[in-house]
Amino acid sequence: MCEMDTVLWILTGLLVLFIIVSLVWRWQSEKRAIPCPSWLSWMLEPENPFSPANHARNIIAWLQLQPGMSVLDAGCGPGRLTLPVAEKVGKNGRVLALDLQEGMLQRTQSRAQAAGLNNVILMQGNLGEGNLPLQQFDRAVLVTVLGEIPDQVSALLEIYAALKPDGILSITETIFDPHFQTREKVVKLANLAGFWEVAFFGKPLAYTMQLAKPNA
Numbered sequence: 001m002c003e004m005d006t007v008l009w010i011l012t013g014l015l016v017l018f019i020i021v022s023l024v025w026r027w028q029s030e031k032r033a034i035p036c037p038s039w040l041s042w043m044l045e046p047e048n049p050f051s052p053a054n055h056a057r058n059i060i061a062w063l064q065l066q067p068g069m070s071v072l073d074a075g076c077g078p079g080r081l082t083l084p085v086a087e088k089v090g091k092n093g094r095v096l097a098l099d100l101q102e103g104m105l106q107r108t109q110s111r112a113q114a115a116g117l118n119n120v121i122l123m124q125g126n127l128g129e130g131n132l133p134l135q136q137f138d139r140a141v142l143v144t145v146l147g148e149i150p151d152q153v154s155a156l157l158e159i160y161a162a163l164k165p166d167g168i169l170s171i172t173e174t175i176f177d178p179h180f181q182t183r184e185k186v187v188k189l190a191n192l193a194g195f196w197e198v199a200f201f202g203k204p205l206a207y208t209m210q211l212a213k214p215n216a
Ligand SMILES: C[S@@+](CC[C@H](N)C(=O)[O-])C[C@H]1O[C@@H](n2cnc3c(N)ncnc32)[C@H](O)[C@@H]1O
Pocket: 035, 036, 044, 074, 075, 076, 077, 078, 079, 080, 081, 098, 099, 100, 101, 104, 125, 126, 127, 128, 142, 143, 144, 145, 148, 149, 150
């Protein structure tokens, strides 16, 4: 067998392994929430060319951030969104980076320090338990997180309460995530929490949706 054949066999093997792991993870996730472990955080970084609605720069551009805004990055992971959002809102703005896992927050913190960003606040916690401050945020982002949360309505209610009136929640989902949530399901859950869909970007299998908290 020539060297080229060996390389092709190895690549095919790795691809098959990846597909099997993804399918098992997706199947198990339907029974109980399995958060993406922090040692796998490197997998979140490369931006999938088939899923532009998941790219940090697009999500951020659609959010129309202004200097001085307060933003909640719920389920921040290694800070893929946190850092560019913190740059956009500037020194008079702030980003609260919330995550369940200490390892993810440590990565976000060291990257924020390396970038000289002093407007990132870290918080370890379980979204849905009511630990967020009330009516503090202009924007909230929930990027490939919702499917990992067991009590999704409580999580969305907590974000709703944490947003200022007229605040916007941006939810991103992609089929490449084992915890993918359909648009229909997200709209239903969001409506239960009091949100209304105001914008939709991308395609049914890879999208970003914006939901507004009405100014009652
Ligand atoms: C797939 S990662 C996405 C990270 C980041 N949003 C991104 O797009 O790069 C999901 C993250 O949500 C966090 N997470 C899951 N359930 C959570 C919960 N109930 N409260 C807070 N964070 C949670 C996980 O620890 C993980 O870091």
